[in-house]
Amino acid sequence: MTTSVGTMLRAWRERRGISQLELAGRADSSARHISFVETGRSRPSEEMVIRLAERLDVPVRERNALLLAAGYAPRYAHTPLDAPEMAALREGLERLLAAYDPYPALVVDGTYTVVAANRGIAMLLDGLPEHLLTPPLNAMRITLHPEGLAPRIHNLAEWRGHLLAQMDRQIALARSEPLRALYEEVAAYPVTEPGGAADPAADAGAASVAVIALPLRIEHDGQLLSFVSSIATFNTPMDVTVAELAIETLLPADPATAKYLRSLGP
Numbered sequence: 001m002t003t004s005v006g007t008m009l010r011a012w013r014e015r016r017g018i019s020q021l022e023l024a025g026r027a028d029s030s031a032r033h034i035s036f037v038e039t040g041r042s043r044p045s046e047e048m049v050i051r052l053a054e055r056l057d058v059p060v061r062e063r064n065a066l067l068l069a070a071g072y073a074p075r076y077a078h079t080p081l082d083a084p085e086m087a088a089l090r091e092g093l094e095r096l097l098a099a100y101d102p103y104p105a106l107v108v109d110g111t112y113t114v115v116a117a118n119r120g121i122a123m124l125l126d127g128l129p130e131h132l133l134t135p136p137l138n139a140m141r142i143t144l145h146p147e148g149l150a151p152r153i154h155n156l157a158e159w160r161g162h163l164l165a166q167m168d169r170q171i172a173l174a175r176s177e178p179l180r181a182l183y184e185e186v187a188a189y190p191v192t193e194p195g196g197a198a199d200p201a202a203d204a205g206a207a208s209v210a211v212i213a214l215p216l217r218i219e220h221d222g223q224l225l226s227f228v229s230s231i232a233t234f235n236t237p238m239d240v241t242v243a244e245l246a247i248e249t250l251l252p253a254d255p256a257t258a259k260y261l262r263s264l265g266p
Contacts, residue, residue: 005049005069010038012056015172026055046072059174060243061110078240081115089242090116100249102261104227110244111178112139120250123264124149124220139248140167144186151192154217154224160191162214215253223260226253 013023020038021031029048036042037052044052049070053063064074079086097105097118104120114137125133129147142148144160153159167183170176213228227250237243252258 003069004040005044005066006038006040008066008069009044009049009052009056012053012058012062013038016056018056023052023055027051044070046070046075050075057173060237061240062175064240076238076240076243079242081241086241093247096247102264103252103258104250105248106139107245107247108139109241109246110174110176111182112141113137114139115245120261123261124218126220138182140182140186144189146190146192149218150189152219154219155215156191158214159216212253216250225257225260227251227257228253 013020018026019031020034023029024031024034027034027048028051033042034052037044037048046067049066049072050063053066058066060076061078064076064078067074081090093107093116097107097116100120101118102120102123104118104124106117106121107115109115117137125142128142128149132142132145132148140163143153143163144150150156150160164183164187167179167186171180171183216227216229218225218227230249230251232247232249234242234245252261
């Protein structure tokens with residue numbers, strides 16, 4: 001059974017928790033017209049579908065579904081990242097990641113599949129089992145798997161909670177069954193205790209640094225490293241692939257981490 005565009009728009013409006021009147025104000029329309037669209041008494045124009053989708057912060061992928069349901073052609077392309085027309089984007093991302101070395105940085109898609117990473121990330125993944133490093137790599141799976149980075153993370157409970165909450169917010173914003181399946185998988189992983197032989201004094205030193213954001217405190221080769229994470233996305237994307245890309249950079253949270261990373265050399 002085909003779902004009407006009105007039913008889909010109503011579902012997005014209710015998901016965002018706003019009234020027809022509020023949506024009408026945002027979209028320069030009337031509550032009466034919004035009601036007619038939602039009940040199928042009025043067919044929205046192509047521009048109205050786009051405007052309502054923008055005001056409801058509907059993901060680009062789902063905007064195509066709304067257009068199709070309204071009887072219009074999809075407006076947003078879904079270009080593979082390895083396509084020739086994406087060459088400039090790929091080069092830009094690679095230059096950005098390389099420039100961030102020796103600090104870790106990576107690019108993931110909408111389901112946390114790693115599409116690019118720099119040497120700083122490779123350093124953190126050193127020694128992980130092959131089955132986790134076989135492409136396509138998944139950042140959430142590698143981080144939370146009991147054979148992945150989880151045993152090396154000294155504040156695993158906090159960091160795990162942060163990652164799961166981040167995924168939960170994304171699921172609430174976008175209807176993504178693959179993302180929901182990934183969430184259920186990684187949330188079911190057993191929580192391991194951090195291992196290794198990091199210096200307790202390093203733990204104390206890290207704790208004494210001013211906390212500006214929840215840090216990722218992870219051990220590498222006996223050295224406790226501390227990072228804060230920053231995530232960037234593209235403004236006003238017009239392609240589904242680009243809309244779902246995210247660039248995550250790990251900034252050293254203390255001088256000792258920065259010094260250690262610089263000491264590793266090229």
